Amino acid sequence: MRDVAIIGAGMIPFGRRDEDTLMDMLSYASLKALDDAGLGDKSVDAVYVANMGGGMLQHQSAIASSLVDRLSLLPAAAETIENGPASGASAVKNGLLAIASGYYDTILVVGGEKMREVTGWRATDFVATMTHPQAEYPYGITLPGMAGMFTRLYMEKYGVTREHLLAISLKNQEMGTLNPYAHVEMALDRGGIYDSPHAIVNNPVSADPLHLYDLCPVSDGAAALVLCTVEIAKKTGKPYVVIAGFGQATDTHTLAEREDPTDLKAVTLAAQQAFAMAKLKPSDVSVAELHDAFTILEIAESEHVGFFKKGEGGKAAVAGKTRLGGQIPINVSGGLKARGHPVGGTGVAQIVDIVWQLRHELPENRQVKNAEVGLTVNFGGFGNNVLCFILRRVQP
Amino acid sequence: MRDVAIIGAGMIPFGRRDEDTLMDMLSYASLKALDDAGLGDKSVDAVYVANMGGGMLQHQSAIASSLVDRLSLLPAAAETIENGPASGASAVKNGLLAIASGYYDTILVVGGEKMREVTGWRATDFVATMTHPQAEYPYGITLPGMAGMFTRLYMEKYGVTREHLLAISLKNQEMGTLNPYAHVEMALDRGGIYDSPHAIVNNPVSADPLHLYDLCPVSDGAAALVLCTVEIAKKTGKPYVVIAGFGQATDTHTLAEREDPTDLKAVTLAAQQAFAMAKLKPSDVSVAELHDAFTILEIAESEHVGFFKKGEGGKAAVAGKTRLGGQIPINVSGGLKARGHPVGGTGVAQIVDIVWQLRHELPENRQVKNAEVGLTVNFGGFGNNVLCFILRRVQP
Amino acid sequence: MKKEIAITAYKCKKCGKIHYPFHDRCLDCKGREFEKIKPEGNAKLLTFTTIFNLPWGFDQRYLVIGVVEFENKVKAMGQIKADSVDQLKIGMKVKPTWEPVRVQYGEDVYGLKFEPMK
Amino acid sequence: MKKEIAITAYKCKKCGKIHYPFHDRCLDCKGREFEKIKPEGNAKLLTFTTIFNLPWGFDQRYLVIGVVEFENKVKAMGQIKADSVDQLKIGMKVKPTWEPVRVQYGEDVYGLKFEPMK
Numbered sequence A, B: 001m002r003d004v005a006i007i008g009a010g011m012i013p014f015g016r017r018d019e020d021t022l023m024d025m026l027s028y029a030s031l032k033a034l035d036d037a038g039l040g041d042k043s044v045d046a047v048y049v050a051n052m053g054g055g056m057l058q059h060q061s062a063i064a065s066s067l068v069d070r071l072s073l074l075p076a077a078a079e080t081i082e083n084g085p086a087s088g089a090s091a092v093k094n095g096l097l098a099i100a101s102g103y104y105d106t107i108l109v110v111g112g113e114k115m116r117e118v119t120g121w122r123a124t125d126f127v128a129t130m131t132h133p134q135a136e137y138p139y140g141i142t143l144p145g146m147a148g149m150f151t152r153l154y155m156e157k158y159g160v161t162r163e164h165l166l167a168i169s170l171k172n173q174e175m176g177t178l179n180p181y182a183h184v185e186m187a188l189d190r191g192g193i194y195d196s197p198h199a200i201v202n203n204p205v206s207a208d209p210l211h212l213y214d215l216c217p218v219s220d221g222a223a224a225l226v227l228c229t230v231e232i233a234k235k236t237g238k239p240y241v242v243i244a245g246f247g248q249a250t251d252t253h254t255l256a257e258r259e260d261p262t263d264l265k266a267v268t269l270a271a272q273q274a275f276a277m278a279k280l281k282p283s284d285v286s287v288a289e290l291h292d293a294f295t296i297l298e299i300a301e302s303e304h305v306g307f308f309k310k311g312e313g314g315k316a317a318v319a320g321k322t323r324l325g326g327q328i329p330i331n332v333s334g335g336l337k338a339r340g341h342p343v344g345g346t347g348v349a350q351i352v353d354i355v356w357q358l359r360h361e362l363p364e365n366r367q368v369k370n371a372e373v374g375l376t377v378n379f380g381g382f383g384n385n386v387l388c389f390i391l392r393r394v395q396p
Numbered sequence C, D: 001m002k003k004e005i006a007i008t009a010y011k012c013k014k015c016g017k018i019h020y021p022f023h024d025r026c027l028d029c030k031g032r033e034f035e036k037i038k039p040e041g042n043a044k045l046l047t048f049t050t051i052f053n054l055p056w057g058f059d060q061r062y063l064v065i066g067v068v069e070f071e072n073k074v075k076a077m078g079q080i081k082a083d084s085v086d087q088l089k090i091g092m093k094v095k096p097t098w099e100p101v102r103v104q105y106g107e108d109v110y111g112l113k114f115e116p117m118k
Ligand SMILES: [Zn+2]
Pocket: C012, C013, C014, C015, C016, C017, C026, C027, C028, C029, C030, C031
């Protein structure tokens, strides 16, 4: 398997982008990545588009074919990859393997979603289409509902508290205020959402024990990467990033059929595969982007990938170990919680943020010093399809 | 790039399958392919699902994750690939590259669609979602409409006649009656649809100059393949098939922007790439499955891939050169015209049929004698994303 | 009129593993033969939540949902007849019923509902 | 009231290539700067068809659709005001108008319609 590098990364600000179509967003993010890769007036061999709702929300299909036309990348090969909220990482995976195979040399991977053009309850229903069509969906279950049930069990088994969850909300929302691409631009204060009399008004229960500020927002947005061979990356003469490790695993569709629903087997397996391929261990990681669609997930994933023992992730967050400058900075971008979660875009955006970290090009208040190795977890369904990447900086 | 083999192929009968859900169909086809590969009680490393309408027609997303659960293939990696009517070939392509990369050894590729649960005009609208959302879709254009406009130009430029198109209808529908998996089970007679007084009633204009029997039916169905390394294939001790060549190319989204709309550039390029990789030429091909969603496409593709000169495809069909026993048997399965066209399933089904041909296991009235090399064309959009595969028989 | 609980679980004929919903092969041994069984007896509440942001198609303010395990080990999701999660506790007994759980295309869709037992 | 034709085409500032619909980069030279132009004059019919199986959202028996080229080389799809294709011929002149082409969510959607010229 030949090594694969990333030489271009681009993102557009996440949030509510009423003025843009889905195609606009995918196209703008792609151009930024192509420009960043020095391919602004060139083409690529193939394009992967990560998107979940083109058909259901925009009534549009075959958007990868549409995008290569819009960007004049013809006759590049193109397809759309869908894997729920892990569509982004799945698209990167297919780009990775396609170059590793030797068939293609340069690939554009772009992920995006336009979710804000439908009402909140339509968006909630859209996301719920990934639950089991007979055993779950008819009951009105939502992804926040799944997360609520999971949180209750995790609290019971591992002693996670609302105080732990709060540490994630505060950290990620604070980091979001520093990130020009983030959806959420407002810092939270502890009193406002937790221990003042107004807290229950500002931060009502959403799917108990989770409150409003335990959930990521519903966002429009897109992000893109240019993948290529190491030979091509070397020619740029600039620091680049290689995909050192990759893993992916699936778990039962229904939460009910998991022996121990607090055990996110797919996260553990995906991370183990990625570390084995990279020949690295959790303590080698400088910076991580974890899939915090719900605050509990940042805690649970930080344990399942091996940064902390089970039951220690929440305490570590409270102790500041996951902040910038801490033992392992997690979601310095603000994470899904603050950057936002345009479902098809998230997995690509996580890697874009890690690429920026590993190229040491972020402002000081967001840059992890001397970052050498980054890790991402993109969590599909409710943990039934999870991808993990390990990225490494290369100084040519 | 290491070679990739196909050791399992399975299909369920196409047609109207009211009793089955989309997941049922995908699962049944997968089990047939797994059993055929001798993996009936084993797992695979990864699964690719080709599907276009899960979200729009079944209101279900992340169906690849759902399928690995349904089949107990956990923790196999899984994603859904969408590329309109070429979704099937796109999924096979990603399986091919994933094994070629060295990362995975055994992959299940399954494609399917459930289209008959919605009304005809909903199904027509669903397929039209791949047209340009501003410049085409609002006008009410349909894929048969695109084909009608293309046919008019092709007739004008190359002298194709309704008699030529009729030869395709009659051949494919006749072959369909021999295929137990085909949607259409009725042979046509020339008088009934062409030159009797009843013809215009039986075979009305659909999108002129195309008539009803120039179009494929709207089908439910699914098909599946097991891909693996050549080392694994050799161990089966049985004849197997290798993917000798692959190509994919895109063209402009709108028909209007093509310099010469009769020139299916993406077909030509995809075939050239596939022949170059396979180090073969059109005359080496023993049997082909072309994407005859409309009769005109079988003629045009047979020319664009290089079987016949431009303008000769229709005459060749009339002369019987594309029949079983002819110079190059095309769509011996009945093609999309008779086997049916469950959009996500078609590209996989074409390869299943070629695998059966190359393993010499079809009944005499459908088997191309001593077939050694097969070719498929899966045509996405209206020719804006086309994939071509060249498959070769290996006798271990 | 009380309706019978209309879900079917699947017991692997080879290894006994109980599945709900249906799988074509056994999650444990990949066997493909199953005995159809019905969930039996009362159920134990494994986890639960109250959902305040409901998806399109629900015309109510919130919904209490949980996952339970029946006496014969069938596990399933369902709605819970409780006004508040304060009345609920992990491990408590609940009584299963088969009732409308949502309305789709103007028709009642039936499913599992659970009533907390004292 | 006659409405102005509300589509915009894009002429590459570098090589002059005319695009419709919008591309972010020029199909020929990958340039990103375009001059916005309007389709001008009458149009020439490049190809056409009558569609009898209409998609959801159209409440009529058939629809005549074609692709045209305007005098300033802008090419576009539109509906054709003809009762039958017998009245049409590749290469004939058609007169463009901007009229309702479909109804969506109870509102008229405007687009190109072409009237065959004698
Ligand atoms: Zn078993």
